[in-house]
Amino acid sequence: MSKQSFLHGAMILVLASVITKIIGMGMQIVLNRIVGPEGIGLFRLVFPMLSMVLTLSTIGLPTAVSKVVAEAIVVGDRRKVKRIMVFTTSVITVLATFFTILVVSMAPWLTSHLLTDSRTYYTVLMMSPTILIISWSSILRGYFQGIQNQSPPSIAWILETIVRSLVTLTIVYLCMPDLLKASAGAMFGVLAGELAHLLYIGACYYRKFGLNKISFPPMPAHVKPESYGKTIRSLFEVAAPVLVAGIIGSLVYWSETLLIPRALIAAGHAQTEATALFGLYSGYAVSLLVLPTVFTYALSTTLVPAISEAIAIGQPTLVQRRLYQAFRFTAMLGLPASVIFTLLATELSTAIYNTPSAGPLLAIMAPVGFFIYLKSPLSSILQGMNRAGLATFFSVVGSLFKLAIIYWVASIPGIGIRGVAWSVVLSNVFVASAYFVTVTRLIGFYIDLADTMKILISTLVMSLIILQAKAVTAGIGASYTVIVSVTTGALVYVMLLFLFRALSLHTVKRIPYIGPLAAKALQWIPFVK
Incomplete structure (x- = not known):
């Protein structure tokens, strides 16, 4: 089997992340300069809805696939892997189709009553076909993570970014100055990119890495083939807490998107100003702040199957080593990134986006960047240890804390959008600290x-x-x-x-x-x- 080591797989994802982030950042810079904060805000108002629908369509199964496939391969159970792929693909196809139809039929009500700006109607319609495409891709990506071969998903990710960037910029340029058409055109670029991703990763699976084309270790004599019912239960033991966490995370993300413009309006801003300030926060300041997560994403993706495998073969010291590798890697990249974003916040916003007004928001959030970058790997470690419920609990508490700050502080005249930035600071410090203390208590951790x-x-x-x-x-x-x-x-x-x-x-x-x-x-x- 074409299996990669933990660090090798992580570094492949890091390399792919860097490439895609460079391409994506270039596209984002041009896009921001073309459409401005209001256009970015209009486009980003739709993404929380997409996140929620994808969470409900995939119901946590992609993460479960990566974990359970890794466990099945350790004991050489090929039949279990086949059952996993057939079952998860069938379930996700039915769910994704249902939610696609639901979104299309409810688009007028969603945009006129739920979102703060009814101009998002065509963007929502353009979003709907991506639901099924991304859902299929996520199962295949989970499979490759399970067999610990990160190359096909990484190449697919790069291809998706290139296609999305080219299509988005071309259509948006042709649609301007009409922000409604430009926003829908940007979503069409997302659709084109995700389709390219699915076609490539699907071709890799069927041509080279399908179940009949990879080798399995011999099944030990004392291991008996698992029943179908037990396989399904093992999937949902992982998927259920991931689903709960995903629903809560998507609800918080969506609530935040709905709450911020309303709080800004309460603080004295007009609707168009509120949309522009939301775009300034989410599309400018946060986009810069999360750049280093391209590296922690690689860790998070490889940690779940790596931790699961270490636990399955009874090597707790290997789990501790994975934790320290994640901490050290994040510190080595996250600490200098936090310093750069803090000291050069306004200069970066001016040089990259020609929008110095995003600098003060970035300067507020950047000092705790390390906590933001560390949070994702720690959550993945908890998932790999079957403690996803704990991660969900702390995430919920932190998210409610964040929403409370936005509600009470961002609506105060004179504070406004800066209150949103402070909510990011306080909630992320709490959640990352809680994750770290929990992991340390469970397995011990020597720094x-x-x-x-x-x-x-x-x-x-x-x-x-x-x-x-x-x-x-x-x-x-x-x-x-x-x-x-x-x-x-x-x-x-x-x-x-x-x-x-x-x-x-x-x-x-x-x-x-x-x-x-x-x-x-x-x-x-x-x-x-």
Whole structure:
């Protein structure tokens, strides 16, 4: 079987994430400059609805597929994997078809009564075909995660991003200045990209990685084939808490989207201003803040099957090692990212979006970026340990806390959208801290204090370098300040990691495709080992 190691699979996803994020970010920059905050707000009002419908259509089964397939492969139970794929595909097809019809039929009511802006009607209609397409893709993606081969989903992800970006920008450019058509055109770009994703990952499954084309280890003599009923129960043991968490998360996401414009209107803004401010927050500040999640997404995706496999073969020390790898990887990337977004918030917003007004929102949220980036891997570890219910509980409490802050603070005149940013700060610190304490109590966790201090010192020095570079380049231009500050600070940071032996050539070499070449280039530096 073409199985990849935990780190190799994670790094493949990281590489794919970086590529797709670069392409997607380029598309987002152009799109934001074309349609402005109001157009972005109009487009993003629909996404929480799509998230909720997808949650109800897939009912947590993609995550269950990745976990249960990984467990079945460990014991060589090919028949169980076949049952999983047939059952989940059938269930999801029926559910996705039902919800597609429901959304189309209820589109006039949804846009006129539920959403705060009735101009989203055509965008909702254009969204509906993506429900079935994404649902099918999610099952195949779960299968590849289960066999621990991340290459096909990664390539499909890159292809989807390219197609979506090209189609979106072309249609939006042709539709402007009509924001209604531009918003619907952007959603058509999403549809085109998801279709390309499904066609590629489906072709990979049927041509090379189907059940009859991959090898299984021999089934141990003491292991008996599992009954059909037990297989279904094992799926829903994982899917049920994931579904509950997904529904709650989607409800919170949707509630937040519905609540923010209403709170802003209560604070004294007109409807169009409220939509524009929502777009400024979600499409500008948050889009920059979550850039590093391309790396933690890779960890989250590979952790569920990796943790499940470690538990299935009775290796608790391996689970602890996975946890430390996730923490260390997130700290090494998340801490410097938080510093960059905090110190250069306005400069980044100006250079990238030509919208400096997004900077203050980013500056409020950025200092807790590390907590935001760490939250997803910790949640995946809890899922892999069959503790998804605990993750759901803390997520619910944090989300209710966030909504309460938005309701009480964002509606105050003079505070408005800044109250939304503070809700992100407080809720994410709480949830990430609760996840970390829970995981630590369940399996124990030893932090290498010396290694962590090396990362913290490197980050601190990078901060001082960025502040100095920012002062030197003040008045020259935001783009120049960003380029000089980030480049200088990042180079110093990476070199300090090598100098402190917190990063090694061995780790660099393990990066798929580009690692060996990068290691050869770095080995000429005296202190790089």
